[in-house]
Amino acid sequence: MIIDEYPVVLLDRYIQDVNASYIVTNNKKATQEALEYLVKLGHRHICIVPKQNASDSSIQDRVTHAKTFLNNFPKNVTSILYTQGINYEQRQELLTKKEILKTKVIALLKKDPQITAFFVTEYYPATILYQVLIELNYKIPNDFSIICYDSPHFYNESVVHFTHVQQNEKQIAEDSFKMLDALINKKNESIQKLENADLIIGDTTAIPRN
Incomplete structure (x- = not known):
């Protein structure tokens, strides 16, 4: 369609x-602002949590920019924890992959006990990571801070409100x-546009543990 000059606008990704x-x-x-916030809180060992083998250009960009920022920031140490794609409508698959992630988190924290924060490139993997850490008897944000991309608008006070990058979906659509x-x-002939996002402070980030 693009080669044939058919009018096409790609949303949230590019080729x-x-x-x-x-x-x-x-x-x-947006990634830099999120990580700068963690650094200002005092975090120096931050783990990036992307989806394994992600082909989405936006996810790839978040990982690339996160690595670049953290590697160029003095005294920062970066770790990587890959998650697997999950069909969140399949309860058994969700439970199985959560146990796989739990095993990986245990191994990661044994290898890198200095980790105090996680930067997750998507919302739903952040919720699974949160559950895993809670099941391992850690407290969020006392033991670990979690920051992610996106979060639904909740009006229930019992729901965890993540510190997150809020993409401007309404403006992108318009x-x-x-x-x-x-x-x-x-x-x-062609138009490329970058939309700004907002950093929303929630309940999953705090100064690092002593």
């Missing part, structure tokens, strides 16, 4: 080396239609 129109969150800026209209009317 490398293809001159296609897209609108994505400014993952470099701008995408403006971009599509410009393409249809041949006002532009």
